[in-house]
Amino acid sequence: MSEPISVSGVGQIARTVSDLAQSVAWYSDVLGLRHLYTFGNMAFFECGETRLMLTETEALAPESIVYFSSSDIVGDSNTLIARGVEFVQAPQLVHQHEDGSQEWMGFFNDPDGRPLGLMERRVGN
Numbered sequence: 651m652s653e654p655i656s657v658s659g660v661g662q663i664a665r666t667v668s669d670l671a672q673s674v675a676w677y678s679d680v681l682g683l684r685h686l687y688t689f690g691n692m693a694f695f696e697c698g699e700t701r702l703m704l705t706e707t708e709a710l711a712p713e714s715i716v717y718f719s720s721s722d723i724v725g726d727s728n729t730l731i732a733r734g735v736e737f738v739q740a741p742q743l744v745h746q747h748e749d750g751s752q753e754w755m756g757f758f759n760d761p762d763g764r765p766l767g768l769m770e771r772r773v774g775n
Contacts, residue, residue: 665702666704666705670692672761676761677695680730716767720769738758
């Protein structure tokens with residue numbers, strides 16, 4: 651077995667966008683993420699313990715879905731809908747664990763039409 655290293659989590663996630671100014675406004679105003687700073691063609695947001703980096707590019711490539719954690723997926727999805735977000739898949743129960751806890755997920759698109767997820771883990775009784 652290899653010696654462990656001091657990796658303690660995900661520090662940053664990178665996504666590409668076609669219009670940085672539009673995306674900064676959307677991630678700030680619609681999703682409510684705290685905009686940390688912008689320089690050049692990059693903008694950075696606080697996402698809990700993980701930073702989100704957006705980079706403007708002309709050629710968007712397929713990317714992994716980013717799932718945002720929520721403690722109230724139904725309430726948060728209703729807030730996003732009120733802000734103009736259309737859910738591709740409304741929040742729903744996707745799995746129930748043996749301990750009674752539940753995994754809920756819903757999906758919507760970013761300004762470039764690429765999917766994002768909203769997820770909540772509800773603790774069992």
